[in-house]
Amino acid sequence: MSEKASGDPFGSEQLSRRRLLLAGCLGAASITALNGLISPQRAAASVLQPQTPLPGAKIPKYVTALPTFGGNRVDASSMTTSFVEFAQHVLPPSMYPDAYSDGTWVWGYQVADRPASWPGCTVEAREGRPTTVRYVNKLPGVDAGSRVAPLLTVDQTLHWADPLNQMGSFEPYRGPIPAVAHLHGGEVPSTVDGGPQAWFTSAGQRGSGYATSDPAAPNEAVYRYPNAQPAATLWFHDHALGVTRLNVFGGLAAFYLVRDRYDTGRSDNPLRLPADPYEIELAIQDRQFDTNGQLLFPDGSNPAADLVIPPQNPHAHPFWISTYLGDAMVVNGRTWPVLTVEPRRYRFRFLNGCNARYLSMSLTDAPNADWPNAPSAVPFWQIGTDSGLLDAPAELNTPGQANALPLNLAPAERADVIIDFSGLAGTSLILTNTAAHSFPVGPPPNPSLDGQLMRIDVTLPLSGRDTTYDPATGAPLRGGPGRPAPIVRLADPGSGQVAPDVRVHANRQLVLNEQDTAPCAVPPDGNCGTLIALVNNSLWTGLRAGTTTPIEGSRRDRYGQGLWLTEQPRVGATEIWEILNTSDFAHPIHLHLVSFQVLNRQGIKVNDYLDAWAAEFPGGTYEGQLCDGTLGEVVYQPGTVIPGYGPPRDYLTPNADGALGGNPAFSRFLTGPVLPPDPSEAGWKDTVNTNPGQVTRVIARWAPSTTEVAAVVPGENRYPFDPTEGPGYVWHCHIIDHEDNEMMRPYAPTP
Numbered sequence: 001m002s003e004k005a006s007g008d009p010f011g012s013e014q015l016s017r018r019r020l021l022l023a024g025c026l027g028a029a030s031i032t033a034l035n036g037l038i039s040p041q042r043a044a045a046s047v048l049q050p051q052t053p054l055p056g057a058k059i060p061k062y063v064t065a066l067p068t069f070g071g072n073r074v075d076a077s078s079m080t081t082s083f084v085e086f087a088q089h090v091l092p093p094s095m096y097p098d099a100y101s102d103g104t105w106v107w108g109y110q111v112a113d114r115p116a117s118w119p120g121c122t123v124e125a126r127e128g129r130p131t132t133v134r135y136v137n138k139l140p141g142v143d144a145g146s147r148v149a150p151l152l153t154v155d156q157t158l159h160w161a162d163p164l165n166q167m168g169s170f171e172p173y174r175g176p177i178p179a180v181a182h183l184h185g186g187e188v189p190s191t192v193d194g195g196p197q198a199w200f201t202s203a204g205q206r207g208s209g210y211a212t213s214d215p216a217a218p219n220e221a222v223y224r225y226p227n228a229q230p231a232a233t234l235w236f237h238d239h240a241l242g243v244t245r246l247n248v249f250g251g252l253a254a255f256y257l258v259r260d261r262y263d264t265g266r267s268d269n270p271l272r273l274p275a276d277p278y279e280i281e282l283a284i285q286d287r288q289f290d291t292n293g294q295l296l297f298p299d300g301s302n303p304a305a306d307l308v309i310p311p312q313n314p315h316a317h318p319f320w321i322s323t324y325l326g327d328a329m330v331v332n333g334r335t336w337p338v339l340t341v342e343p344r345r346y347r348f349r350f351l352n353g354c355n356a357r358y359l360s361m362s363l364t365d366a367p368n369a370d371w372p373n374a375p376s377a378v379p380f381w382q383i384g385t386d387s388g389l390l391d392a393p394a395e396l397n398t399p400g401q402a403n404a405l406p407l408n409l410a411p412a413e414r415a416d417v418i419i420d421f422s423g424l425a426g427t428s429l430i431l432t433n434t435a436a437h438s439f440p441v442g443p444p445p446n447p448s449l450d451g452q453l454m455r456i457d458v459t460l461p462l463s464g465r466d467t468t469y470d471p472a473t474g475a476p477l478r479g480g481p482g483r484p485a486p487i488v489r490l491a492d493p494g495s496g497q498v499a500p501d502v503r504v505h506a507n508r509q510l511v512l513n514e515q516d517t518a519p520c521a522v523p524p525d526g527n528c529g530t531l532i533a534l535v536n537n538s539l540w541t542g543l544r545a546g547t548t549t550p551i552e553g554s555r556r557d558r559y560g561q562g563l564w565l566t567e568q569p570r571v572g573a574t575e576i577w578e579i580l581n582t583s584d585f586a587h588p589i590h591l592h593l594v595s596f597q598v599l600n601r602q603g604i605k606v607n608d609y610l611d612a613w614a615a616e617f618p619g620g621t622y623e624g625q626l627c628d629g630t631l632g633e634v635v636y637q638p639g640t641v642i643p644g645y646g647p648p649r650d651y652l653t654p655n656a657d658g659a660l661g662g663n664p665a666f667s668r669f670l671t672g673p674v675l676p677p678d679p680s681e682a683g684w685k686d687t688v689n690t691n692p693g694q695v696t697r698v699i700a701r702w703a704p705s706t707t708e709v710a711a712v713v714p715g716e717n718r719y720p721f722d723p724t725e726g727p728g729y730v731w732h733c734h735i736i737d738h739e740d741n742e743m744m745r746p747y748a749p750t751p
């Protein structure tokens with residue numbers, strides 16, 4: 001948490017801010033805006049540029065073709081990828097006034113010699129062949145004439161990249177844009193992980209975690225990715241500290257498909273998986289637009305633009321909102337596009353690229369699309385998770401089966417899915433979304449607005465017999481000739497238990513907690529909204545809130561970034577991380593470097609646990625939210641939670657369950673059965689959904705996913721690089737609004 005600057009330059013807006021806060025407390029009422037009851041538009045001054053929201057319902061659906069990347073992916077061992085600003089027809093062309101006929105100004109990746117696009121052109125990597133990328137930051141800031149930066153108000157009261165040393169200011173930022181590309185799901189050295197402090201700007205400022213594989217110009221970093229991992233659906237996206245939500249919202253995201261000798265991407269691949277033009281990436285994101293067709297990210301300056309909530313604690317953070325939800329659904333950079341297909345099998349790489357929105361997807365006949373929970377028209381056969389192929393396909397969306405699972409994806413999760421359109425010739429299908437806002441307890445999406453994502457018309461003639469792999473036969477994807485080896489099992493997904501012969505070297509019990517507005521803070525009538533959400537009650541730095549005291553049991557990072565590390569697994573070790581979500585909402589948790597397996601989930605008596613947890617805090621004076629809503633020194637009584645203190649106990653002393661993490665043992669508060677992972681989670685993953693009121697257990701090993709169980713011991717490094725060197729890695733919530741406000745921790749493996 002950063003220190004608040006003295007004086008509030010927006011003091012003249014106190015009254016309207018107060019009104020905003022009160023409106024924000026009527027959570028259910030404000031959320032109805034997404035259900036079509038958008039309040040009358042008001043002309044209001046915006047912080048940097050006035051914008052009038054364009055209701056998503058006014059955007060015509062299904063008039064634009066889905067852009068695809070097949071035949072145009074970049075399959076090269078070295079390339080230059082620039083971060084650039086450009087215009088793209090995200091909306092149907094008729095939606096743009098003359099002055100904006102070029103389209104929506106966005107940020108995106110310009111990969112190799114391909115034109116810049118949002119999402120960027122897909123990179124195709126091959127196992128065993130490193131990819132060297134020279135990343136070049138060409139993004140202009142507000143003062144350099146950017147047409148995007150004025151729409152993405154940087155909140156400088158968050159702990160953020162801060163190239164001009166203005167942290168704590170209540171003024172919006174106007175300088176060069178800090179950015180850095182993270183390869184999500186990549187088993188890579190930390191020097192090329194693209195972590196939060198590895199950012200660099202077009203003007204040559206650099207963060208304290210910056211590194212480059214080769215000499216680079218001031219606005220560049222060169223990353224050499226080893227690609228020593230099997231085929232998987234990876235993606236790369238921005239990760240700059242405190243502005244990731246804005247940079248990704250601006251458009252900095254793209255697919256990175258790892259291929260191997262089984263999943264080659266060619267039509268003669270040994271697995272007979274559908275290949276071009278029958279393999280299609282789908283990056284699903286939600287956005288809001290203004291009446292000029294430009295991006296709109298609410299910053300509290302125009303109440304008519306607040307689809308969910310205004311900034312809930314404007315005296316602490318003037319522009320930050322805890323949950324971004326847009327009212328326009330975008331697939332591959334187009335609102336509600338159309339894909340025409342042949343009546344045959346297709347392979348789709350689904351990515352939930354939303355800032356905060358969960359997705360629960362199925363395909364329904366177009367005439368039914370406006371119904372809530374419209375029936376599924378065709379099964380989804382999931383063949384792969386975040387980090388590669390499943391052993392066998394998992395059937396989702398079985399038509400006629402009321403309890404069939406939809407395709408659930410939390411932000412940043414991916415799914416590799418085969419859909420068979422044979423027998424559906426001539427039909428029109430809508431990809432629907434039924435995931436609640438503020439998952440899982442918020443209101444459902446509007447079936448005719450954010451409940452629809454894209455349309456698929458089965459209108460192309462069949463161009464030849466479909467001889468591809470048929471998942472409906474249940475034939476295995478792994479094991480046997482022409483197929484990759486079965487998944488190395490750390491967990492048995494059927495029982496939810498640790499797999500035989502797996503030795504667990506450490507267990508961590510970690511608490512996700514959310515602090516709402518202090519009870520006495522403005523408005524005086526009760527809690528209003530999220531002030532901060534944390535992993536293990538710890539700030540990004542590992543220093544206790546407002547102090548220079550590190551968390552007990554932490555150690556200083558060796559790269560000089562001013563960070564204090566708590567999670568320090570030994571390289572080669574296997575660990576169970578039990579993540580207890582004490583908040584009211586689900587959070588997707590992502591670990592860098594390693595893939596893991598979901599062990600199980602289990603209910604816990606959250607309130608009882610929180611009482612026991614709070615009782616262990618010692619009291620004292622730390623930075624927190626004062627009664628006037630500002631941040632300042634707060635005196636905490638013993639037995640009350642001190643947000644940002646870290647866990648109440650020494651991190652490294654095992655608790656009664658033998659678990660590290662500095663928290664009282666979970667076991668005596670557990671309730672209900674141990675729930676094995678969903679069939680769609682039965683493979684390697686790098687991001688896992690943690691439901692509120694549950695302990696989510698994952699089992700991770702600091703070794704490549706292909707290393708056999710018996711082939712590695714703690715202290716042994718099986719990576720083709722040293723993961724204990726460099727600026728280190730992070731683990732964090734992938735609701736990037738949370739990640740940007742402290743819900744992230746550095747971590748590093750130790751030798």
Ligand SMILES: [Cu+2]
Pocket residue numbers: 533586587588733734735738739743
């Ligand atoms: Cu979160």
